[in-house]
Amino acid sequence: MITCYALLRKVGSNLxxxxxxxxxxxxxxxxxxxxxxxxxxMLTKGQKDEASFALYSAIDxxxxxxxxxxxxxxxxxxxxxxxxxxxxxxxxxxxxPIPMVDEVLVSTGLTVFCWIALAKRDTRSSLALQxxxxxxxxxxxxxxxxxxxxxxxxxFLQDIASLDMQDVCDNLCLVEKKEFELLSEEQKGQWSxxxxxxxxxxxxxxxxxxxxxxxRVHAVRESKxxxxxxxxxxxxxxxxxxxxLPLLSLCVVLLEQVG
Numbered sequence: 001m002i003t004c005y006a007l008l009r010k011v012g013s014n015l016x017x018x019x020x021x022x023x024x025x026x027x028x029x030x031x032x033x034x035x036x037x038x039x040x041x042m043l044t045k046g047q048k049d050e051a052s053f054a055l056y057s058a059i060d061x062x063x064x065x066x067x068x069x070x071x072x073x074x075x076x077x078x079x080x081x082x083x084x085x086x087x088x089x090x091x092x093x094x095x096x097p098i099p100m101v102d103e104v105l106v107s108t109g110l111t112v113f114c115w116i117a118l119a120k121r122d123t124r125s126s127l128a129l130q131x132x133x134x135x136x137x138x139x140x141x142x143x144x145x146x147x148x149x150x151x152x153x154x155x156f157l158q159d160i161a162s163l164d165m166q167d168v169c170d171n172l173c174l175v176e177k178k179e180f181e182l183l184s185e186e187q188k189g190q191w192s193x194x195x196x197x198x199x200x201x202x203x204x205x206x207x208x209x210x211x212x213x214x215x216r217v218h219a220v221r222e223s224k225x226x227x228x229x230x231x232x233x234x235x236x237x238x239x240x241x242x243x244x245l246p247l248l249s250l251c252v253v254l255l256e257q258v259g
Contacts, residue, residue, distance in 0.1 A: 001033060001034055001035075001036055002018070002019060002020075002029065002033050002034070002035045002036070002138070002139075003019075003036050003038065003194060004016065004017060004018040004019075004020075004035065004036065004037045004038070004051075004055065004142065004198075005017045005018075005037070005038050005039070005147070005150065005194075005195050005198060006037055006038070006039035006040075006043065006047070006051055006150075007039075007150065007153060007154060007157075007199075008039065008040065008047065008154055009154065009157055009158075009246075010158055010161075011157070011158065011161040011246070012157070012161075012244060012246065012247070014047065014050060015199075015202065015247075016037075016050070016051045016054035016055065017195070017198035017199055017201070017202050018054075018055055018058050018139075018198065019198065019201075020055060020058035020059045020061075020062050020135070020139070021058045021061060021062060021201050021202065021205045021206075022062060022201065023061075023062045023063075023065035023066045023069065024066075025062075026062045026063055026065075026066035026131065026135075027066060027070075027131075029135065031134035031135060031137065031138065032138070033138065034138065034142075034143060035055075035138045035139050035141075035142040035143065036142060036143045036144075036145055037051055037142040037143070037144050037145070038145045038146070038147040038150065038191070039144065039145075039146065039147065039150060040146065040147065040148075040150040040151035040153075040154055041146060041151070042144070042146070043144060048144075051142075052139070052140055055136075055139040055140075055142075056136055056139065056140070059132060059135045059136055059139060060132065061205070063123075063128050063131050063132050063135070064123045064128070066131070067122045067123060067125065067127065067128040067131075068119055068122055068123070070122075071118075071122045075115060075118045075119065075122070078114065078118060079111050079114050079115045079118070080111075082107075082110055082111050082114045083107045083108070083110070083111040084107075086103075086106060086107040086110050086111070087103050087104070087107040090102060090103040090106055090107065091103050147191055148187065149183060149187040149188070149189070149191060149192060150195075152182065152183055152184075152187055153182070153183075153195075153250060153254075156180075156181075156182050156246075156249075156250060156253070157246045157247070157250055158246075160245065160246040160249045160250070161245075161246045165235055165238045165239065165245060166231075166235050168245060168249060169231040169232075169234040169235045169238070169245070170231050172217050172221070172231070172234065172248070172249060172252060173217065173220055173221075173226060173227045173228070173230045173231035173234065174220060174221060174224065174225070174226040174227070175226045175227070175228050175231045180249065180253045182250075182253045182254065182257055183257060183258070188257070188258065192254070192258045193258055195254075196254045196255070196258050199250075199251060199254070200214075200251070203251065207244075210243070210244060210247065210248060210251075213234070213237075213243065213248060214248060214251045214252060214255070216230060217230065217234070217248065217252050218252055218255050218256075221252065221256065234248075
């Protein structure tokens with residue numbers, strides 16, 4: 001079973017998390033495996049369409065990466081041949097006052113063009129198209145299930161968005177020591193670990209700057225040493241709307257309670 005999660009937000013964009021963002025698993029995923037999309041409640045038609053688009057986008061991303069990795073060696077060899085042939089042709093056919101400069105520049109330019117053209121050709125190959133079709137056929141019609149614990153995560157995001165930014169930043173960086181309440185012991189389980197894994201995967205692929213900030217804050221909290229400087233940095237980025245503070249808080253607290 002392929003399990004995906006929908007995290008609905010009143011402030012900020014909805015998140016649709018799935019294992020489709022793992023290129024290394026694209027080849028191993030069975031096209032006949034049922035897909036389940038878990039959420040805090042019944043989704044509207046618009047949210048279902050939004051979820052399908054997000055899953056399709058993740059599939060396109062992973063298939064592109066998978067086919068490019070699969071064809072890396074042939075693409076490398078062809079590009080190397082193009083470079084060598086162009087270089088020797090330019091060396092023999094064109095005489096210039098500065099040896100090697102023109103040859104290297106032209107050969108490098110053609111090699112880069114060849115590499116990009118081959119990469120685009122691979123993403124449109126019959127193998128890639130077939131894999132996309134197989135995965136999207138199931139992802140487009142998932143089974144919808146309600147997961148009670150997700151409501152607590154959505155409520156946490158809403159609560160953080162309503163609090164003072166400076167207080168949240170100080171609490172995250174231990175300048176002020178106040179415990180965050182998220183999931184109760186009854187609400188935790190295998191689903192929460194799976195959710196955290198997919199959430200971190202989403203950050204690593206889609207929001208790398210936020211992922212790096214999560215790592216910094218998590219390291220501060222593990223060291224148990226307050227960091228006023230990092231708190232000020234978080235506040236500055238939040239004021240400029242360059243940081244999703246509620247999502248950052250959710251990731252940090254989940255790492256502590258579930259990870």
